[in-house]
Amino acid sequence: MRTVLVVLFDGVQSLDVTGPLEVFQGGELHVPGSYRIRTASPDGAAVRTSSGLTVVPDQALTASATPHTLLVPGGQGTRNPAPGVVAWLREHGPRAERLVSVCTGAILLAAAGLLDGRRATTHWAYCDRLARDHPSVEVDPDPIYVRDGHVATSAGVTAGIDLALALVEEDLGREVALGTARHLVVFLRRPGNQAQFSAQLAAQTARREPLREVQLGAPPTPLRQWGRITENPGGDLGVESLAARACLSPRHFARAFQAETGMTPGRYVDRVRLEHARRLLEDTSDGVEEISRACGYGTPEAMRRAFAKALGTAPAEYRRRFRPASVPTR
Incomplete structure (x- = not known):
């Protein structure tokens, strides 16, 4: 005992x-x-x-x-x-x-x-x-x-x-x-190396509206699609694309984004994509290849490298350890 x-x-x-x-x-x-x-x-x-x-x-x-x-x-x-x-x-x-x-x-x-x-x-x-x-x-x-x-x-x-x-x-x-x-109605899913903050909490909210719309989102209009990074992690989230949505030059956008959120655009996008991939591995039976595309990694190998760098494990192993037994497998 x-x-x-x-x-x-x-x-x-x-x-x-x-x-x-x-x-x-x-x-x-x-x-x-x-x-x-x-x-x-x-x-x-x-x-x-x-x-x-x-x-x-x-x-x-x-x-x-x-x-x-x-x-x-x-x-x-x-x-x-x-x-x-x-x-x-x-x-x-x-x-x-x-x-x-x-x-x-x-x-x-x-x-x-x-x-x-x-x-x-x-x-x-x-x-x-x-x-x-x-x-x-x-x-x-x-x-x-x-x-x-x-x-x-x-x-x-x-x-x-x-x-x-x-x-x-x-x-x-x-x-x-x-x-x-x-x-206890909790999930056995959070590994120790998971961040204390999600990407959205870790980064400060931008003050200027164009940056805030890119970061946190704004309703779409006939002339504007969703600009929210978290709404479209599999999309084109390069600095040039994000800067265009904010109507800023890439250099000005990157500098302003980091100054107002405390995080570079690339770092923010990486964290959002990793969090989204982890949720899909935990909550769905989607395959690793499908998840890698949905999260913007493009290939399973690119997602594997991201997981190895951030979490020290492969996507398949992460799923084995942290997906609840109630989620069906294919």
Whole structure:
């Protein structure tokens, strides 16, 4: 049996606690005896979460043995942690077989020296702080979770569920993880290297209307077709074509697009096409060749290169791992 111990403190984010716990509890329901789930606060007293909920722990940290999986959630309380939390983590963290953080829980792990020399992530809004305060940590702001040896760190809130599902799959197999995901009405589909933001969220919205129409769209007229990149990922989305839709020169368009969105047109198009291809692989039974054309790659080989570069896997393998069992195959 694997003991999962969740560290509680005042100001903890309630979903950082309950999301992963529901996943591990789902694994326990599918395979009784797989997990023993415990919660602990510094002194064993109830804690108040950042949303105002009161949570009563099972025990005090001082009475807690080193668990198999030590999970540290995030929340406002990580800014000024209760006395003893960091010291307890510094003592017990290195002995845990698996060390996990959700959201800004990574800040507590870093303060305890448990992320030194490791690659890690946290909520996008706190990545700069984590990197600044702990230069020995290699902070990657993009993925929803990062695995580095026995240490796993994740981005905010729902990313903790994704990471917990990955751990259950590792412990108990894919079918158990899928059953847990279905029970929670979530999909076992987001790999750790998926970006915290979609292309549309990662890029700022352009201020000028012509650029915004190309980026986000505007209704078609008899003289204008859809200009939205996301509406037509398989179309001609070269700088010259996009610039013509915005009635700008290619050079002016490229410079203005990057200045206003924080991303080059090519980078934005690449991310939109990759996201669209992933959705089609997950949600349809369309063939790889058909998907590559629909997403603007042209050939399966071009799509394979894009997947290998961005995700470290091939489209067929991605589909095998992340398409729900309910999607039929041809």
